[in-house]
Amino acid sequence: MPSPRYWREIPSRYRLEATRCGDCGRVSYPPRRICPECRSTDGETIELSHEGRVLTYTVVHVPPDDFLMEAPYALAVVETPEGARMMVQVADCDPASVEAGMMVALEFRLIRREGKGGILCYGYKAVPAYPMGGEAEAELRSKESEVAHA
Amino acid sequence: MREVAIVAAGMTHFGELWGASLRDLFVEAAQGALTAAGTDHLDAIYVGNMSAGQFVGQEHLGPLMADHLGMAGVPSVRVESACASGGVALRTAFLEVASGASDLVLAAGVEKMNDGADVTAILATASDQETEVYHGATFPGLYALIARAHMAAHGTTEEDLAWVSVKNHRHGALNERAQFQRELTTDQVLSSALVSEPLRLLHCSPVSDGAAAVLVCPLDQASKYTDHPVVIRGTAMATASLALTDRRDMAFLDSVAASGARAYEMAGIGPEQVDVAEVHDCFSIAEICCIEALGFAPLGEGRHCARTGETALGGRIPVNTSGGLKSKGHPVGATGIAQAVELFEQLTGASGDRQVHGAEFGLAQNMGGTGASSVVHIFQAV
Numbered sequence: 001m002p003s004p005r006y007w008r009e010i011p012s013r014y015r016l017e018a019t020r021c022g023d024c025g026r027v028s029y030p031p032r033r034i035c036p037e038c039r040s041t042d043g044e045t046i047e048l049s050h051e052g053r054v055l056t057y058t059v060v061h062v063p064p065d066d067f068l069m070e071a072p073y074a075l076a077v078v079e080t081p082e083g084a085r086m087m088v089q090v091a092d093c094d095p096a097s098v099e100a101g102m103m104v105a106l107e108f109r110l111i112r113r114e115g116k117g118g119i120l121c122y123g124y125k126a127v128p129a130y131p132m133g134g135e136a137e138a139e140l141r142s143k144e145s146e147v148a149h150a
Numbered sequence: 151m152r153e154v155a156i157v158a159a160g161m162t163h164f165g166e167l168w169g170a171s172l173r174d175l176f177v178e179a180a181q182g183a184l185t186a187a188g189t190d191h192l193d194a195i196y197v198g199n200m201s202a203g204q205f206v207g208q209e210h211l212g213p214l215m216a217d218h219l220g221m222a223g224v225p226s227v228r229v230e231s232a233c234a235s236g237g238v239a240l241r242t243a244f245l246e247v248a249s250g251a252s253d254l255v256l257a258a259g260v261e262k263m264n265d266g267a268d269v270t271a272i273l274a275t276a277s278d279q280e281t282e283v284y285h286g287a288t289f290p291g292l293y294a295l296i297a298r299a300h301m302a303a304h305g306t307t308e309e310d311l312a313w314v315s316v317k318n319h320r321h322g323a324l325n326e327r328a329q330f331q332r333e334l335t336t337d338q339v340l341s342s343a344l345v346s347e348p349l350r351l352l353h354c355s356p357v358s359d360g361a362a363a364v365l366v367c368p369l370d371q372a373s374k375y376t377d378h379p380v381v382i383r384g385t386a387m388a389t390a391s392l393a394l395t396d397r398r399d400m401a402f403l404d405s406v407a408a409s410g411a412r413a414y415e416m417a418g419i420g421p422e423q424v425d426v427a428e429v430h431d432c433f434s435i436a437e438i439c440c441i442e443a444l445g446f447a448p449l450g451e452g453r454h455c456a457r458t459g460e461t462a463l464g465g466r467i468p469v470n471t472s473g474g475l476k477s478k479g480h481p482v483g484a485t486g487i488a489q490a491v492e493l494f495e496q497l498t499g500a501s502g503d504r505q506v507h508g509a510e511f512g513l514a515q516n517m518g519g520t521g522a523s524s525v526v527h528i529f530q531a532v
């Protein structure tokens with residue numbers, strides 16, 4: 001990715017900025033000029049919470065060249081409390097432990113080294129919302145599944 | 151609008167064709183169609199191609215291909231809608247003939263994927279660069295997310311997915327142009343290498359080279375070229391968001407349903423009247439989503455169809471008699487035209503061991519990206 005483009009995308013990537021539609025309330029991430037739901041142009045810029053829930057996920061075993069050193073890695077669609085959805089990697093845990101419904105925190109991380117120049121590209125990754133393993137996790141997980149089934 | 155018919159078809163073998171260049175492939179398929187029609191004249195050419203610029207560093211395919219076909223001077227343009235480029239090239243040719251602007255138009259598709267490029271990265275450019283690819287999404291990865299969503303919503307299993315590959319390889323084993331002319335077992339699929347969970351290598355269409363071409367003209371001029379024309383009764387395209395995260399329901403392909411509904415309306419038929427279909431099984435989950443969106447199976451029931459044989463040769467609605475993208479191969483820009491070639495042959499009784507006897511209506515569905523674009527054609531034997 002050429003660096004002007006990288007700089008242009010920084011507000012949404014670094015600050016998790018999104019657009020909330022003033023007419024229908026839909027939250028779009030990254031920001032949009034026109035609401036995809038109702039075509040309203042009356043949107044306000046909001047900053048998303050740094051947390052969310054995994055909606056669906058996969059573990060990528062065959063990556064593009066830029067991510068060769070990362071594989072296998074978990075890739076998930078995460079929904080924030082504001083209703084914004086984003087695709088992020090889930091880090092700091094065994095990829096096999098990622099599951100739908102899991103609570104995550106969004107943390108600012110290095111995402112990739114871009115192309116031959118090795119430009120460092122930053123953004124957000126999800127991490128488990130609680131330390132993995134032990135009784136604390138088991139307790140939190142059982143509470144979560146109660147909520148999920150409620 | 152004038153009624154439009156396909157009067158001839160040509161196609162290369164699909165596979166890893168290291169000895170053939172992009173232009174070689176196009177010329178072989180296009181010349182096959184011209185020879186079958188007995189003509190050396192064209193009013194226009196549409197070349198469906200996803201990404202020759204990235205795969206082999208060649209853009210400006212319209213004039214290049216016209217020149218190498220010995221047709222320099224003829225208007226010729228490349229049409230791009232990712233993996234739906236071929237289907238959209240056919241639709242564009244249809245519109246040009248139906249409008250009365252041209253009488254004989256070549257709709258072709260070509261892709262040369264085996265030439266040393268980073269295929270995973272190139273294919274991923276059909277999805278959203280800023281929100282998906284940036285974070286490490288691959289094409290199989292995105293379809294894996296769709297598969298997981300479908301599993302959660304409808305109880306689809308890894309074995310259901312495997313049956314789609316098994317069924318399509320059974321068909322492809324009968325197709326001499328297919329990349330893989332051999333059968334598979336569910337055990338082989340379920341023990342193949344993981345690509346992006348839950349999708350394994352044998353859930354994925356291969357990396358292929360190939361080209362396909364059809365000639366279209368007004369129905370009332372078809373007898374100049376053939377005794378067995380096939381009429382294009384319906385053509386429709388629809389779009390959806392590139393990014394999966396912007397979809398209403400990740401397990402349902404809105405663009406496929408919308409393009410199907412519009413094509414059925416134009417043709418004046420419903421899914422129950424379709425005798426044979428080619429759908430875009432780039433990954434096994436895609437065939438399940440597509441047959442549900444096109445009305446060949448109720449929502450949530452598509453997962454059973456390959457196992458029960460409903461979508462196999464001899465079944466209620468044979469799907470992907472060519473072997474589909476999985477077994478026949480998926481040179482992305484050529485796929486939409488190759489689907490039309492298979493149905494042209496089915497509807498003219500030329501499919502040999504794969505023939506669906508008495509087939510009158512055929513449907514082709516071709517999509518780009520993770521279903522951000524979808525194009526459907528309905529053909530009728532006359």
Ligand SMILES: [Zn+2]
Nearest residue numbers: 021024035038
């Ligand atoms: Zn709105």
